Amino acid sequence: MFDKSNSQPETGPFFARDRSWHPPAYTPGYKTSVLRSPQRALLSLGSTLSEITGPVFGHAMIGELDNDLIHNFARPGESAIGERIIVHGRVLDERGRAVPNVLVEFWQANAGGRYRHKKETYLAAIDPNFGGCGRTITDADGAYAFRTIRPGAYPWPNGVNDWRPAHIHFSIFGHGFVQRLITQMYFEGDPMIWKCPIVNAIPDRSAIEQLIAPMDWGNTVPMDSRAYKFDIVLRGRRSTLFENRREGN
Amino acid sequence: MAQSLGYLKETPSQTAGPYVHIGLTPNFCDITGVYPQDLGTALVNERTQGERIVITGRVFDGAGAPLKDAVVEIWQADAAGLYNSPSETRGSADPHFAGWGRGPADAVTGEFRFETIKPGRVPYPDGRPMAPHVTLWIVARGINIGLHTRLYFPDEAQANAADPVLARIEHRDRVSTLIATGTAPHYVFDIHLQGPQETVFFDI
Ligand SMILES: [Fe+2]
Numbered sequence: 001m002f003d004k005s006n007s008q009p010e011t012g013p014f015f016a017r018d019r020s021w022h023p024p025a026y027t028p029g030y031k032t033s034v035l036r037s038p039q040r041a042l043l044s045l046g047s048t049l050s051e052i053t054g055p056v057f058g059h060a061m062i063g064e065l066d067n068d069l070i071h072n073f074a075r076p077g078e079s080a081i082g083e084r085i086i087v088h089g090r091v092l093d094e095r096g097r098a099v100p101n102v103l104v105e106f107w108q109a110n111a112g113g114r115y116r117h118k119k120e121t122y123l124a125a126i127d128p129n130f131g132g133c134g135r136t137i138t139d140a141d142g143a144y145a146f147r148t149i150r151p152g153a154y155p156w157p158n159g160v161n162d163w164r165p166a167h168i169h170f171s172i173f174g175h176g177f178v179q180r181l182i183t184q185m186y187f188e189g190d191p192m193i194w195k196c197p198i199v200n201a202i203p204d205r206s207a208i209e210q211l212i213a214p215m216d217w218g219n220t221v222p223m224d225s226r227a228y229k230f231d232i233v234l235r236g237r238r239s240t241l242f243e244n245r246r247e248g249n
Numbered sequence: 250m251a252q253s254l255g256y257l258k259e260t261p262s263q264t265a266g267p268y269v270h271i272g273l274t275p276n277f278c279d280i281t282g283v284y285p286q287d288l289g290t291a292l293v294n295e296r297t298q299g300e301r302i303v304i305t306g307r308v309f310d311g312a313g314a315p316l317k318d319a320v321v322e323i324w325q326a327d328a329a330g331l332y333n334s335p336s337e338t339r340g341s342a343d344p345h346f347a348g349w350g351r352g353p354a355d356a357v358t359g360e361f362r363f364e365t366i367k368p369g370r371v372p373y374p375d376g377r378p379m380a381p382h383v384t385l386w387i388v389a390r391g392i393n394i395g396l397h398t399r400l401y402f403p404d405e406a407q408a409n410a411a412d413p414v415l416a417r418i419e420h421r422d423r424v425s426t427l428i429a430t431g432t433a434p435h436y437v438f439d440i441h442l443q444g445p446q447e448t449v450f451f452d453i
Contacts, residue, residue, distance in 0.1 A: 010336065011336045011338055015256075016452075017259065017452065018258070018259065019394075019452070021258055021259065021261055022259075022261050022262045022393070022394045023261065023262065023263070023393035023394060024393065025392070025393055025394065027393060030264070030391070030393070032264075032390050032391030033264075033391045033392070033393055034311075034391075035310040035311035035312055035391070035442070035443065036310050036311070036316070036389065036390075036391035036392050036442050036443075037391075037392075037393075037442065037443070038396065038442055038443065038447060038448075038450050039443050039447065040423075040447050040449070040450075042450050042451060042452035043417060043418060043449050043450070043451050043452065044451075044452045044453075045414060045417065045451050045452065045453045046374065046453075047374075047453055048371070048373055048374060048379065048414070049332060049337070049371050049372065049374075050324070050325075050326075050332075050371060050379070050382065050384045050399075051384065051397075051453045052336055053324075053332035053334035053336045053337050054324065054334055054336070054349075055324065055333070055334065055347060055348065055349035056334065056335055057288075061288075063284065063285075065283075066283070066284070072283050073280070073282065073283055092257060093257075094256050094257050094258070094259060095256060095257075096255065096256070096257055105272050105273060106272060107268065107269075107271045107272030107273075115268045115271060116271065116280060117267075117268050117270070117271055117278060118278070118279070118356070119267065119318075119356075120268070131271075131275065131280045131282075131283050132271050132272075132280070133271050133272050133275045133280060133283060133284075134283075135284075169263075169265065169266060169268075169269070169272055171265075171269075171272060171273060172260075175334070175335060175336060176336060177324045177384055177386065178397070178453050180322070180386050180395060181259075181260060181262060181395070182262060182263065182264075182265045182269075182388050182395060183260055183261065183262055183263045184263040184264075184266075198263060198264060199263075201263075201264075201393050202261050202263075207258070207261045208261070210258065210260055210261060211260070211261060211263070232260050233257045233258060233259050233260045234259065234260070235259050236256070236257075
């Protein structure tokens with residue numbers, strides 16, 4: 001590792017993305033990808049300032065209940081129905097360094113597997129006290145945490161009998177716009193993970209395992225909530241220690 | 250055996266799914282009272298410097314149908330060509346312009362909309378100026394990993410012709426997929442995921 005002092009903002013270009021680790025665009029087992037996958041080769045580009053930079057959000061924008069999905073949509077004195085869990089972890093980069101001040105947004109179905117959305121047609125009940133969205137910002141150690149209920153699995157129109165394993169959607173910003181990432185977290189021990197066409201869009205089994213959060217017994221809150229730990233890795237920057245400088249720069 | 254490099258693997262991407270609006274723009278899809286407003290919906294205020302413009306567009310699938318469950322995010326420089334980012338070392342960007350916007354596709358028409366300013370020019374790593382451009386990132390159900398592209402302006406023909414990134418496009422008839430249509434102040438940028446007009450997407 002080429003750790004430098006953390007005092008200067010990093011401005012180096014990012015490691016190239018290992019696209020064999022991610023799902024390819026075209027994955028016919030996940031039918032919607034068939035008409036939504038670019039067919040031409042991507043144009044490979046070294047990062048310019050437009051990609052190395054990115055928006056960074058302040059802790060001030062986060063409301064008190066933003067990371068509490070049990071209460072952030074509930075009527076006063078009430079709470080969402082379901083198994084109470086805490087999801088926590090760290091956002092790191094590929095060099096293993098903590099990434100602070102990262103906006104992490106999450107959304108999920110309720111305990112019965114139903115989303116609060118006009119186009120949602122699953123017959124499971126709506127929970128009047130559950131909205132399904134939350135957000136937080138990582139601290140100086142890259143750590144984040146939120147409280148929610150464990151989402152239910154749900155059926156979806158793809159194959160004749162396809163079900164999504166229980167999952168939480170994550171949207172993560174880094175410090176550069178090319179670190180932008182959306183993914184999904186799954187729960188340790190769920191046999192449905194390995195049957196899901198969206199999961200199986202990822203070719204490498206160990207890459208899938210990177211999306212499965214283990215139960216974190218040590219951080220379980222007695223008589224209150226179980227904990228799951230989900231670490232997230234964003235693209236890392238190349239070291240710029242010995243980067244060639246052009247004349248006059 | 251050599252030492253391990255010790256690098257971690259990037260977390261693999263998964264599709265944003267059909268309900269990405271719940272997570273990213275809850276007020277837009279009627280989940281109110283959680284956040285005061287959706288992030289990224291207002292880019293400018295009355296003190297922002299620069300020429301006001303509007304960008305609208307739609308994302309089309311391979312059958313020519315507009316996506317109604319997409320989210321498009323934009324990232325751009327301020328009017329002086331500076332990014333409002335800790336990684337910007339050339340100066341301080343306009344404090345009244347965040348440079349980042351988030352546009353949910355309309356549930357009926359699929360249109361996204363940004364009220365922003367025309368960005369200034371930003372240098373390429375070798376120092377040559379790039380033409381004014383806006384960086385875009387597109388996610389939706391059926392998109393397994395977010396797509397990066399750029400919008401250039403139709404009234405910047407000279408700058409576009411000298412742009413080092415546009416110059417990298419081998420099939421010259423595809424350059425036009427990155428150039429908005431319309432005229433100031435209203436530009437239209439349609440994104441085609443497939444087909445003869447498939448937008449040039451970047452691996453950056
Ligand atoms: Fe989902």
